Amino acid sequence: MPSPFRYTTPSPPRSATGRVAGVYAQLADDFGIERAATFVVLSPAPGLMASAWALMRESLIAGEGSRTGKELAALGVSVANRCPFCVDAHTMLLHATGDHRLAETVARGDTPADEEHARVLAWGGATRTPGALELAPYPFPVAHAPAYIGTALSFHFINRVVSALLTESLLPGNAQRFRAVRSLAGRSVARTVRRRPAPGAGLELLDDPGPGPDWARGTTVGPAYAALRAAATEGEGLLDEADRILVRETLRDWDGSHPPLAWDGLPDRSRPGARLALLAALAPYRITDEDVTAWRKPIHTDHCLVHLVAYGAFAAVDRIESALPVRTAEETS
Template sequence: MEPGNTITHSLSVPDSLVSGLSFADSYAYLDDWVLEALGDMGIKAWYQPLNDIATDVGKIAGAAQKRVVGRDGGPGAVLHHVTMSYDIDADEVVAAGVSLANRCPFCVDAHTVLLHATGDHRLAETIARGGQPEDPARRQLLYWGKDMSTAQPFPSADAPEIIGTALSFHFINRIVSALLTESMLPCGLQKLRAVRSAAGRRLARTVRQELTTGLSLPVRESVAAWDGVTPLPLHAVLPDRAERPGARLALLAARAPYRITDEDVAAWLVPPFTDHCLAHLIAYGAGCAVGRVEATLTTQTKELA
């Protein structure tokens, strides 16, 4: 735990609330409200005896409890403290840095809102004001996002995700700047801190949800097996519209964009997805196709050399 990435929740309740419970049971009982709050953010966590809270990635919190005896035999109280260590996704900080470098106000505001969604409101507002994060690690990530020619301030294990995020937003920033206005919300409402914070709270669960690996595989496998020329057969099996509408759209965008129907779009374009998200999904499919065509050209060039 470090300054800037910890938060302490304190709870004071009458001792009658835990009367008859052992210390272990009372820790579990009083930690329930923390677990519920984490669940609302999409974080799956559980009580771990005697006084820890754990997730799939390890311990994220520890609790301390003190029971206070009432004066002159009167009602007592229980003080329950939970100190939590949380890590802001480096992706959002890097994406904000890239967006600042590319002078894309729309994307800078969007990532400010997403940082609010992760729970670090101070960091979100610091970046919104054009300031420098207090935490050295976050400051280095933001700086690297602005200038990727500098040394990478993250472990090699995180490189694919972080570099991929940075490159993606070099693409997205340009599309957004070319096709959208600078304002993310009507009348520039995103400039108000209260609006940014409220929008972040609405997105908290989405930001923290667990992603299922392999959702893009139908697209990548189909494109990888494609020769870059032959049209997608009419009888080709497509991802089911009801079960995997996103994979279906991206695959069609890559192999047969002329076959995309209103029904295909409507099946996927439901909240929290927006037209902005739709553009990203279609661009992903199109990008896969371009990459496959490029690979074909590279192979031909090598054969001629």
């Protein structure tokens, strides 16, 4: 069977120990897919893997609000980021929630008939654009905002990692393109998806991450987000100061658009680290074998590559998060 991993060779999950084994155990219990390639690809960097999982678990899976709504938000994010792997995954997970008609509506690219569903899907897509008008008011209760925002930011990160480091095929032969396969795959994890586990287990895999941002105050989403920020930012050590400045300045001015093919601000392969980081941030689906080969020297392990991609991916997440219009329950009471 062809490997889904483009540039890394993760260790088999059965050989995992420590924190990585803990993530696989929680994936099996709370996500229903123990060896999800989305997280296996991060396993060369255990702290990064654990924090990415914790943010997804504490927001999408254990956070407040309906799983259907949060899957729609994640789907909107994935469509906006042009991540077919994640679009297909969330379509199947919508089948798992039991709303098969909704799943097939979005699979066709149509707008959900239910106005609330349509607004949540549009909100998710709008999060890619800093300051977008569609981001306010929330299409969900303010009390559920930490979980919805955490879900959106989680998948802004995951989409970029997936597009950079995995193939586009969710299932062998793109079998998920068939309606019967989508439905069957969803039903296989339906029991897990329809159960909302208690918050907090994801944080047990982290090292004292801190409380996190104000929009997630008092929830387990906040520390998980803080942990992912810290773990992803470690990748900046793989770049020199000039390259770090280029990444920061490019993201500071980013308006959410997809870069043109003739991207004047993208360095050539003589600055391969900056090139990879910026592609991971804004157009990860355009990373090529030549881009990775130009950067990867004998000293660069899978751990290094995963961290460099994560650094670029989180640079985009950070720009998105900083521009979100945030409302708290206290402000509306």
